[in-house]
Amino acid sequence: MKIFSxxxxxxxxxxxxxxxxxxxxxxxxNGVLHGGIITETEAYTNDEPAxxxxxxxxxxxxxxxxxxxxxxxxxxxxxxxxxxxVAHDKAQHAAGGVLIRALHPVIGxxxxxxxxxxxxxxxxxxxxxxxxxxxxxxxxxxxIDLTTGQELYIAQGVTVPDADVKITPRIGxxxxxxxxxxxVVAKIPDLPESL
DNA sequence: GCTTTGATGCACT
DNA sequence: GTGCATCAAAGCG
Numbered sequence: 399m400k401i402f403s404x405x406x407x408x409x410x411x412x413x414x415x416x417x418x419x420x421x422x423x424x425x426x427x428n429g430v431l432h433g434g435i436i437t438e439t440e441a442y443t444n445d446e447p448a449x450x451x452x453x454x455x456x457x458x459x460x461x462x463x464x465x466x467x468x469x470x471x472x473x474x475x476x477x478x479x480x481x482x483x484v485a486h487d488k489a490q491h492a493a494g495g496v497l498i499r500a501l502h503p504v505i506g507x508x509x510x511x512x513x514x515x516x517x518x519x520x521x522x523x524x525x526x527x528x529x530x531x532x533x534x535x536x537x538x539x540x541x542i543d544l545t546t547g548q549e550l551y552i553a554q555g556v557t558v559p560d561a562d563v564k565i566t567p568r569i570g571x572x573x574x575x576x577x578x579x580x581x582v583v584a585k586i587p588d589l590p591e592s593l
Numbered sequence: 594g595c596t597t598t599g600a601t602g603c604a605c606t
Numbered sequence: 607g608t609g610c611a612t613c614a615a616a617g618c619g
Contacts, residue, residue: 440600448600458615475601476612482600497600527601570600596618606608 400554401547407466407485411494414485415441415581419563422555423501425533426548432506432533434523435555437583438499440568442482443491448574451493461541462493469550470495471530471540478527479536483544483552499526499569502586556587 402421407414416439424433444451450459450472461470462484470482486494501523503510510532514522523529530536535550544551564582567575 442600450600453616456616472600473614474599476599476614478601480600499600521603525601568600572599594619597616599613599615601611603611604609 399547401545402467402552402554403545404465404467407483407544409485409487410490411441411443411486411496412579414483415439415496415579416563418483418496418498418552419581419583420556420558420587422504422553423498423533423550424505424553425535425550427534430506430509432510434501434504435583435586435589436498436500436552437502437586439581440497440499441494441579441581442497443486443494445491446574446577448568448571448577449494451495455493459493462495464541465543467543467545469539469542469544471535471537473537474527479530480526481530481533481535481539497526498529499580500524501529501532502583503532504589556590558583558587562587 418436418439421436423436442449451462455463466484468484470484471479473479482495482497484495503522514532523532562585564584565578566580568580
């Protein structure tokens with residue numbers, strides 16, 4: 399298990415969003431591991447209006463301006479939490495992050511099904527809000543370090559070839575809709591034996 | 594204080 | 607594909 403270190407996140411946000419596809423997002427909760435392969439990400443940088451950090455630093459988005467390799471978790475639409483990995487090249491952006499939108503469930507599937515209250519894998523982790531619910535992620539995880547291998551971390555998983563990556567506009571935005579910054583795995587690679 | 598609106602999910606067509 | 611519930615944060619006064 400190779401956990402990504404700060405240098406992985408200290409690159410342009412769009413590069414990190416692409417490289418996170420196929421990686422393992424792991425949550426350790428009550429001594430039980432949950433997680434899976436990252437299949438969908440979106441890149442946000444503070445130079446475009448769709449990014450929470452566009453208008454400058456506030457109490458809510460402060461984590462986006464902090465050290466890379468940390469988590470940015472926010473509450474949205476009165477119901478949902480969304481998880482981002484803070485990632486940007488400081489030479490180019492003051493702030494930026496990668497929204498992790500979906501996983502292919504691998505570890506602790508039974509626990510995640512129970513927490514979500516659904517039966518099929520299809521709806522288990524189908525969007526950012528359901529991802530947070532399946533992994534028991536909430537505001538208390540805002541700003542935590544993703545490189546320590548403790549509560550929440552991201553590790554090297556499988557390699558996704560460029561031919562299996564779809565790049566599309568981001569979802570649910572009212573601004574900068576046309577920017578191609580969403581990265582989706584079209585075909586889930588076979589899992590290596592080591593998992 | 595008060596108003597607007599949102600990086601969504603789900604039910605429904 | 608469309609409609610809408612729901613509330614915290616941000617911006618304004």
